[in-house]
Amino acid sequence: MAEADFAYSLAVDAAGLPLAVSIFADDRVLLDQMQDDVAQAGLTVRESGDLAQLLAGDVRALGELVLVDCPNPDAAAMAVLARLDSRAGNSGARLILSTNIEALDAVFACCCQSSPQILVNPLRAERVIALGRVLADIPNLRVRELSEEDRLTLLRLTEQVGHIAERLDRLDSASGWGQNAGGGAFRFESPKEGYRTENDLIRKPRPPLPDARLVRQIIAQRKARAKFFDDYLFADPAWDMLLDLTAARVEHQRVSVTSLCIASGVPATTALRWIGQMIEAGLFERVEDDADRRRAFIDLSDKAADAMARYFEEIGQGALMAA
Template identity: 80%
Template structure:
């Protein structure tokens, strides 16, 4: 198989100027690492400061890429993230926000417009990969335009690198490496192919009813039970696990938070967030704002996805459902 030829030059805008990056994070060591990685990627650091500078709310010219580490957002931080999200959506700037699992729902709820990358307690390698994904997604910043095949290959490579980084982190903790936590990498599993749309795959006919929620929960429990005897990575299937969880929730008329859905996916939260974003884009999932609190959002099945799940269970039959 021929190796893909990626020709990289200094990442620049249409005027040939290096793309500017704003960095906001508490902790001198973390900021230094982020700044070093940004400069190594050929980008220009416009501003590098702590969170208080971002939260001050002063008018400032932010970069085309904004990196924010916000592990424990309070009300002021959430309001700032909401404004930053809106501003980025209008300007076309890219956002990469790192946070904790406990704060995920709050951060996700603040970012309804700009489609940021959200990283959960990331390794340094995962932050670097996030930069690579930003570069791959911005047009006219290469010496040579990437074809769609090249772009997909690059994204697959970033997932493989993330998996390797996770493995190395487990071995390297005693030697002062990049490892920041013991846990899964961010990009271990391939995402659905770009351009996939759920409606292209669904047949529009009268829909049979969804299965009993108790049966779907039993299927989920049986799938999870395998982890007691085998390495969970052998059976990782986040898309299907999330579809099952949302199917049961729809029958039960329950709302599912993004944190809950990440847990249901059975993969690291950052990986789950990428899957959720891809499945929202493909029309399988919907992001639904909380009417009582606009800072919160839930995930639910789209009607087309519910139609597909109902037809699937109707086709395989009740006796075979427990083997799903």
């Protein structure tokens, strides 16, 4: 099959609106639903069709925003997604890709240039939220710049809306109603270069990271709460992922994006949003697999490892068991 080529054109009017959108999905009901949601968001659907149209080898002009539902991508589809990611990265187009948990690692690995939103078995509400995040990120549409605290508040709010949507979906499924459409306190900001506290004019050497067995025990204790309380009551994906990656770093183990999503204790789509925020904040790093370009891993950055080591030293191992 000839390699698909894509030529993006930024179709906007004099006011910078509306965005042109391309939609590809094999599920006809889902395709119609996505078109309706795009229209409700005030965007223009340039074209829509099944994945075969996206996989066709002819040159095509796509919109500034491309939505693709690829729950079970084969090798040919993965190659086209990689090409799509490259073109989007170069042109500034936005991608929203939906898939399933089994294909997540492969989809994540082939999308390294465009920072797409990846949704895992999303509800309709989660797709709408993804569209809203695109609109909030477009300079011409933004009312004001979002501060770090604003972005994290929006992320928390997004999670809450997702939780509500999931609960409503469960209620609808149980009762037969409807159709199943298938400024936090934690600031992700590293001290700036040259930063010194009054008592830290000479920075101490980094202490060693704690024993991985201790960190794994803390993780197990945190997960045990779910036996007695609602999972969402204690949801703290950023911290749970930091703990998991800290243990993995000590064990010299690589962590896949799917494994890290599971460790987060929240739905995969929510976990992916947090992973993106943590990468942007310089706490996580994406590491390509040199032996297999279809895989990518997540690791702590050196700054995050330094912070975790100092945290564990600060609170002392006696207090760690209560973490």
